[in-house]
Amino acid sequence: MQASEATKSRRKPTNLSLDSDLLREAKVLGINVSRSAEAGIAEAVKLHKQNKWLQDNAAALASSNAYIEANGLPLARHRQF
Structure with missing residues (x-):
């Protein structure tokens, strides 16, 4: 889910522990x-x-590469570049 899609979804109040200096x-x-x-x-x-x-797809990728x-x-014979 992209951030823009996330902002359209329902929001839920959540408690987080954050570094106080950073906060x-x-x-x-103004962030x-x-x-x-x-x-x-x-x-x-x-x-x-x-x-x-x-x-999950490592075996298939390895097989294809091999x-x-x-x-x-x-x-490949039809490639024009």
Whole structure:
């Protein structure tokens, strides 16, 4: 889910423990801490999903790469670049 999609979804109040100096500095700078935390969590979820997909599909990717190394790209003779 992208951050823009997350902002359209229902919001739930949540308690977080944050570094007090960082929180104070963010407030001085006018940073919306809730939105920033949400964006950071959304990015962490995205990276986790990407890594999980790569792990789940590692065998298929390795097999495909091995096939191409052994046999070349399928339809390579039709490539014009």
